[in-house]
Amino acid sequence: MATVLDIVRGISQAAANAYDGSQDEKYSLDGEERKIGLKREEGDPITDSRVVDGFGTRVSGNVLTISYQSDIKLKEVYAGDIEADVDDMIENVASFLKKEFKKVTGDALSLSAEGDCQVIVQNTSNVRAFVNGTKNYKIGNLDGVVAVGEPSEDRLDKSIRDFLALGKSK
Numbered sequence: 001m002a003t004v005l006d007i008v009r010g011i012s013q014a015a016a017n018a019y020d021g022s023q024d025e026k027y028s029l030d031g032e033e034r035k036i037g038l039k040r041e042e043g044d045p046i047t048d049s050r051v052v053d054g055f056g057t058r059v060s061g062n063v064l065t066i067s068y069q070s071d072i073k074l075k076e077v078y079a080g081d082i083e084a085d086v087d088d089m090i091e092n093v094a095s096f097l098k099k100e101f102k103k104v105t106g107d108a109l110s111l112s113a114e115g116d117c118q119v120i121v122q123n124t125s126n127v128r129a130f131v132n133g134t135k136n137y138k139i140g141n142l143d144g145v146v147a148v149g150e151p152s153e154d155r156l157d158k159s160i161r162d163f164l165a166l167g168k169s170k
């Protein structure tokens with residue numbers, strides 16, 4: 001059974017293996033092609049204009065938060081359902097993390113979505129906009145982790161409690 005530290009390290013290594021350029025086998029360190037599902041993987045990196053997008057991960061208690069950010073054109077925002085597009089990108093990232101976690105650790109990563117995707121679109125000019133999205137996933141493999149927001153139990157030793165009681169003014 002993997003410990004909490006092993007699971008967090010595995011998630012961190014899986015996310016680190018998604019650096020820009022890892023999608024092409026000639027640029028990756030191990031010569032293996034990795035498809036994440038991001039927009040930057042499409043086209044040729046030298047001749048095509050670069051698409052700026054990426055993701056990040058955070059672990060808080062037994063919750064994994066995947067955040068996605070991209071620089072898009074305003075016509076893409078108004079053309080369709082931007083929330084669904086960002087949610088699809090985050091789902092692609094979650095799928096990639098599961099596959100890469102399996103390669104790195106040999107164990108399966110269990111992620112179940114909690115709530116909806118939160119999307120923020122901010123225009124930077126009359127042509128471009130930034131889009132940021134986050135989605136929380138419950139990590140099923142983590143056992144014995146106190147969820148954030150739950151009260152902690154008092155675990156002071158009796159001798160420490162007696163010592164602290166001496167300092168109180170009577």
